Amino acid sequence: MLELLDINKKFNAGTIDEKILFEGFNLTIESGEFVAIVGSNGSGKTTALNIISGDIQPDSGSVILDGRDITKHKNYRRAAKIARVFQNPSTGTCPSMTIMENMSLADNKGKSYGLTKGLNTKRRDFYRSQLELLGMGLENRMETLAGTLSGGQRQALALIMATMQTPTLLLLDEHTAALDPKSSDIVMTLTDKVVKEKGITTLMVTHNLRHAVEYGTRTVMMHEGGIVLDIKGEERRKHTIDDFLKIFNEISIECGN
Numbered sequence: 001m002l003e004l005l006d007i008n009k010k011f012n013a014g015t016i017d018e019k020i021l022f023e024g025f026n027l028t029i030e031s032g033e034f035v036a037i038v039g040s041n042g043s044g045k046t047t048a049l050n051i052i053s054g055d056i057q058p059d060s061g062s063v064i065l066d067g068r069d070i071t072k073h074k075n076y077r078r079a080a081k082i083a084r085v086f087q088n089p090s091t092g093t094c095p096s097m098t099i100m101e102n103m104s105l106a107d108n109k110g111k112s113y114g115l116t117k118g119l120n121t122k123r124r125d126f127y128r129s130q131l132e133l134l135g136m137g138l139e140n141r142m143e144t145l146a147g148t149l150s151g152g153q154r155q156a157l158a159l160i161m162a163t164m165q166t167p168t169l170l171l172l173d174e175h176t177a178a179l180d181p182k183s184s185d186i187v188m189t190l191t192d193k194v195v196k197e198k199g200i201t202t203l204m205v206t207h208n209l210r211h212a213v214e215y216g217t218r219t220v221m222m223h224e225g226g227i228v229l230d231i232k233g234e235e236r237r238k239h240t241i242d243d244f245l246k247i248f249n250e251i252s253i254e255c256g257n
Helices: 045-053 099-107 121-132 151-163 181-198 209-214 233-238 241-254
Strands: 002-011 019-029 034-039 060-065 082-085 169-173 201-205 218-223 226-232
Touching: 002 045, 019 045, 019 060, 034 045, 034 209, 045 082, 045 169, 045 201, 082 151, 099 121, 099 151, 121 151, 151 181, 209 241, 218 241, 226 233, 226 241
Parallel strands: 034 201, 034 218, 082 169, 169 201
Antiparallel strands: 002 019, 002 060, 218 226
């Protein structure tokens, strides 16, 4: 379970550009949930992910993961339990390393390093089995440089690398936004498959309303640092893309857009 409790966050404090984003913000994600978060630019979606991952510290409040307060933990400490896939396909992989080398690097996450080879060839069959989940044939291209793959292939590889050690929490930061429509749908289908098969608690930020409706178990809409809609189960299944778009447009009109 993930809990954000009474989170407060202010940017550019004491300047003419001061902006209060979060005031007493609360969010609870149950174990096994796949939550899609939507909202306009500046609503706090990515900032929430950054606070969870430890890339940004809240001014006050607590971040609780599986009953443990991790608010003061650095991002590299949280990375042992929290995995993240970013918007840019090149962020999650090393372009000058082969698929095999990238997989081996991800396999060593959280482990101690010594004066031994970083490439574990004994794990090749395991890496192949993980890549087979993608259905892209990458298991037959283990010696191919990651930098030569398409954006969709690199993002799919990044997803497998992020979930190889089955993290406690998976953060998806608009991970299909930089892809073309076909690649975006492929990566989303793979995401749904991997998350379900491994039972990973997942928080996905997206601007794609269709993805927010069709994937996951719960949809949260944010606006100006608050939650304006939070639905799951039967109520969520009754909502269409047009319903979400109507709410989104009403918010935009209220803001003068």
